[in-house]
Amino acid sequence: MGIKVVLSRPTNRDILEWGIRETVTDACIPIKIFHGHVIDLKDRADYLFVPRMVTVDGQATFCPKFLGLPDMVRFSGEQLPPVIDSSVQANRAGRGVFSFFRDVARQLQIKMGFKGTAAVVRACRKQEAYEQLLLQGLPPQQAMRFLEKKAAGPAVEQAAAAENRSADNLRVALLGYPYVLYDPFISANLYQRLKKMDVEPLTPEQVPPREMLRQSKVLPQNFFWHYSNRASWSSLYYLEQSGRVDGVIHVTAFGCGPDAMVDKFVELESKKREVPFLTLTIDEHTGEGGIQTRLEAFVDMLRAKKEHEGKGRG
Numbered sequence: 206m207g208i209k210v211v212l213s214r215p216t217n218r219d220i221l222e223w224g225i226r227e228t229v230t231d232a233c234i235p236i237k238i239f240h241g242h243v244i245d246l247k248d249r250a251d252y253l254f255v256p257r258m259v260t261v262d263g264q265a266t267f268c269p270k271f272l273g274l275p276d277m278v279r280f281s282g283e284q285l286p287p288v289i290d291s292s293v294q295a296n297r298a299g300r301g302v303f304s305f306f307r308d309v310a311r312q313l314q315i316k317m318g319f320k321g322t323a324a325v326v327r328a329c330r331k332q333e334a335y336e337q338l339l340l341q342g343l344p345p346q347q348a349m350r351f352l353e354k355k356a357a358g359p360a361v362e363q364a365a366a367a368e369n370r371s372a373d374n375l376r377v378a379l380l381g382y383p384y385v386l387y388d389p390f391i392s393a394n395l396y397q398r399l400k401k402m403d404v405e406p407l408t409p410e411q412v413p414p415r416e417m418l419r420q421s422k423v424l425p426q427n428f429f430w431h432y433s434n435r436a437s438w439s440s441l442y443y444l445e446q447s448g449r450v451d452g453v454i455h456v457t458a459f460g461c462g463p464d465a466m467v468d469k470f471v472e473l474e475s476k477k478r479e480v481p482f483l484t485l486t487i488d489e490h491t492g493e494g495g496i497q498t499r500l501e502a503f504v505d506m507l508r509a510k511k512e513h514e515g516k517g518r519g
């Protein structure tokens with residue numbers, strides 16, 4: 206559409222500090238970091254794209270902080286470029302996506318026309334290919350690299366998945382919100398740390414959509430929030446079959462209201478099935494050393510348990 210997209214840099218110490226300066230103390234860490242990314246971009250862009258994420262399945266909404274994010278950014282006190290805050294209100298079949306993009310075009314003062322419609326269709330296809338790669342077990346950064354190389358054919362997907370798997374690895378359900386799990390800075394590179402320890406991290410993004418749908422019917426009442434549901438449904442999926450995972454790690458952001466419930470829920474479900482459970486709470490003071498020590502202790506315990514069970518069977 207002739208518009209250049211400028212991205213903020215990967216999260217770093219400066220971005221975190223700027224975010225802390227711009228937000229109230231009790232905001233959750235992802236919201237603080239988001240504000241830091243805004244500061245990182247503000248002098249390099251004519252507009253800030255901060256969509257108001259309402260729903261993508263026509264049922265659950267995103268947490269209230271997502272809903273208010275464009276307003277929080279707009280009134281943060283910094284001199285900012287205009288904010289494009291179109292609302293994402295789509296259902297599972299994608300209905301609502303076109304009106305979202307029409308509103309984005311309106312705010313950018315450009316015409317959608319045939320070119321715009323074709324761009325939306327292409328973008329949706331790219332998104333599908335990206336989600337497929339995540340399902341195969343690629344973390345987002347790696348999936349993006351595959352897509353950028355235009356190499357996302359089935360053979361490449363299988364090779365990529367194989368690269369990520371080894372038969373003897375411990376398997377751990379790594380649950381949490383994607384913007385925490387996959388941000389190497391705030392998660393202290395948790396995902397890669399597990400891989401280095403020969404542990405296969407299984408995340409909500411690796412649960413097939415039909416399984417998510419099935420798990421969404423298990424509880425008499427689901428959570429109200431999109432990502433909280435994804436974390437709880439994937440915990441049910443990974444725990445439902447004995448041996449599917451050796452342990453569960455829930456990564457929670459300090460100051461997150463929904464997580465107060467999700468964390469307890471996942472803990473109780475893990476206990477019910479006698480699967481070891483660990484909560485890791487991430488905040489602005491989280492040090493790599495602390496995370497590494499807790500991970501090592503947890504993984505050692507999982508290995509000892511597996512060995513013991515193996516001997517018992519032998």
Ligand code: SF4
Nearest residue numbers: 233268270458461462
């Ligand atoms: S779900 Fe939790 S971590 Fe995510 S934005 Fe809301 S309060 Fe913050």
